[in-house]
Amino acid sequence: MSVLSEAVFAYRLRWKRRRLLFRAFRKRRQLCLIVDRTPQISAQDVLLFSTVRNEALRLPFFLDHYRRLGVKHFLIVDNASDDGTVEFLKEQDDVSLWRTTKSYRLSRFGVDWVTWLQIRFGHGHWCLSVDADEILIYPHHQTRSLPALTNWLEQHGHESFGALMLDMYPKGPVGDTTYNPGENPFDTLSWFDGGNYVMQKKSDLQNLWIQGGVRARLFFRDRPKRAPTLGKIPLVKWNRRYAYVSSTHSLLPRRLNHVYDADGGERTSGILLHSKFLNSVVMRSSEEKQRAEHFANSKLYDDYYDALSQNPTLWCEASSELTGWRQLEAMGLMSKGNWV
Secondary structure (H helix, E strand, O other): OOHHHHHHHHHHHHHHHHHHHHHHHHHHHHOEEEEOOHHHOOOOOEEEEEEEOOOOOOHHHHHHHHHHHOEEEEEEEEEOOOOOHHHHHHOOOOEEEEEEOOOOHHHOOOHHHHHHHHHHHHOOOEEEEOOOOEEEEOOOOOOOOHHHHHHHHHHOOOOEEEEEEEEOEOOOEHHHOOOOOOOOHHHOOOEEOOOOOEEEEOOOOOOEEEEOHHHHHHOOOOOHHHOOEOEEEEEEEOOOOOEEEEOOOEEEOHHHHOOOOOOOOOOOOEEEEEOOOOOHHHHHHHHHHHHOOOOOOHHHHHHHHHHHHOOOEOOOOOOEEOOOHHHHHHOOOOOOOOOO
16 A cells, blocks of 8 residues: 555544544433442543343353452443343442443444443543453463553553453253353353464454354354454553444554554463353344344344254364363463563
């Protein structure tokens, strides 16, 4: 790309970022404040932002995990839950809660709502943006807190931190397992696909586009380019002028997408353990197919939802059983880099 072409493209990306921020500003009116504990937020706190719907099953472990990592405040948008999610979250002393009944899909899958909250409350903070079924781990996460990691990232000039979303599943049919609120879901969802990932660098936003895992193997084997993308950037030192472009897969400005070493080395990264395949997924798949709120072209995913409704077994002879972050590093799915 010529210097002139690059300048024109950079100009267009700046306008795209402004449009995304303006979208979030307009969507703020869709949010109804339920409980505001944001005055508790201190300048150095790590914050977590999320949009949830009917996640009363997952939230006790989710909150406890991130509290152990060092998250000090949770800013959550509830999208019309009816399973006790709102009642549970209202009781949590470190949660500020908003509610909306508007379309999840038309809010860019919740990103517009969260972006507004990040504009208001995230500026200057390290911010996690994750779903209730995403559990972040990183090298030494049992003994080194998120503030320790973010301090190290800042000392090395990094504003963002990348992670691979790893789909976890049980050994038998997904609907035949049991799970109770507060339990570690990965005691049951202890298996994953370890070696079928493909990766490319996107030329426009310069982020890594990663596909593979069990969903590519079973549900998208005839159309692998339609498989979900698994590369995410969940942790960012936020500025009110930043914006996610596509879920947490990419951001603007583009430099925030450089969570890899372009010179062939390894940069510290993490894993988002994905608990989508709890037993509840069998019942919820029919509902989500009818709602058509989770994908821009939901018809492409009808077969996916239908297959999940049939209580499939995702395990195969090539599946790997999770033993810890060192195993994932040895398999090349995450990296310790210079983080020691």
